[in-house]
Amino acid sequence: MSNRKRVLVTGGAGFLGSHLCERLLSDGCDVLCVDNFYSGTKDNVTHLLENPHFELMRHDVTFPLYVEVDEIYNLACPASPIHYQRDPVQTTKTSVHGAINVLGLAKRTKARVFQASTSEVYGDPEVHPQQEGYWGRVNPIGIRSCYDEGKRCAETLFFDYHRQHDLEIKVVRIFNTYGPRMHPNDGRVVSNFIVQALRGEDITIYGDGSQTRSFCYVDDLIDGFVRMMASSKDMTGPVNLGNPGEFTIRELAEAVLKMVGGKSKLVMKPLPQDDPKQRQPDITLAKSVLGWKPQIKLEEGLGRTIDYFRKFVTS
Template structure:
């Protein structure tokens, strides 16, 4: 098949492209390189079945595809809050453009939505029928509400125009190729420890998250795309850890002498986050297989090859 991946040079998108290329598909990658990086897809650039287009999806584009994986959007607070208007435009105008393309060429469309649509949840764990507790005017709303609107658009195109859609609600994902300065908790802890800095825990560290390794997530996305269920379907790891437990796990793995310091909790930061993956298990036959310790080990090894040393010297192969 000819498959379009928006945001394909990003963390999750590039791992998805690896799988699609290895399966023999023709892949078109669209990315504006706001948070993506060409090094993530370097090995495919000369492949006859791979095409890279530098393009911002807030502008229309015309091409042919059988499937569209719509992943393009800054997904970490540091990046989506840096230019919140751009973030909401990517979620709304970008999704409109991609759904319009899916309608024209009759492609199946998968939206990479997010657990952030549940906000700071009052229901735990979060199942797909929970409608969320989101602050519509807070600093995170450009992303939270943007993805909620993207889901609305997808279902409206499905109902009104018979576009085949799939909606994945992605929970915390980590692994190789995470951006060093993305502000996500796993990358923060790993980078801080490798650089000999204290690990920064916000609040008292009792807030919880669930961490899914990227290869597991990609498998879930592909099963959703190629299955018969529209969704939304939660994709994430149901094992729940406190932020302090994660900090201690990274500390033990990288530098047992590293200090852990505490800072105030950011506004609207969710206190608890864990997916109910009953639907993913029953409808897709999917559940995560990579344990946190194993995933962290692979993630640390990847960061160790890329991140500045405590003296601030980058490895020669790294260019940010």
């Protein structure tokens, strides 16, 4: 009888999910990858299909799932504005009904359950950098609310299940992450800039480019996931995971241009509604409790990401 840990990854065919499935397989786990392919794609996990310890299932987490597992990573939810605003009601349902369903599964199987929350729970913050104790400043009725408030409600459900049913929960708040397998048309700033530069198009900056973001390479983030899941029972989170190195959007655009080359120009467009002006994680808790901090510098990570996109994008 196998003593491999049985791990469910919802949203496992997405950008982050596919990297997590890879890491878990390399760690000796049996991995069940569940995805409805709304924003994820089979292409992200095709290379894993021949592994006998990997299984792919098409399923929507807004419906219950009946499987036997030891751990659950709940990553199911479109995470870029282009995708989550396309069907905002479904986005909220994915966060809220999805959380209820994975928590119910965890309760039945006594599995440890992990919630991939987001820095968006902080909204457009009045506190900088953002610490886990900050409650946030979120517009509850804006065009981003389906994602922001859906993720906030999911956190509420996780902590209520923990208090009411003594469930072992792990909640992380993910800050901007980038790397291979990002969707080329997901509207996220790193993929946008790289794709535009590779195509020789003008690079679109929303606002004046002075707004800041912190960019974490995907391998670093996934290492944080695994460390969090393995942490002691009383370490519920939430824990910020991200790179505290802060860059303006203009600095990122200029770095991408320099690395890709070409003659693209920077073009300014109006800032979208509720777009945060600053985003930077305080990772003091992750450092002290998980022994985690990002290792990969922006230039190295951008280089790997550009190499990935070169295979798919032609000028």
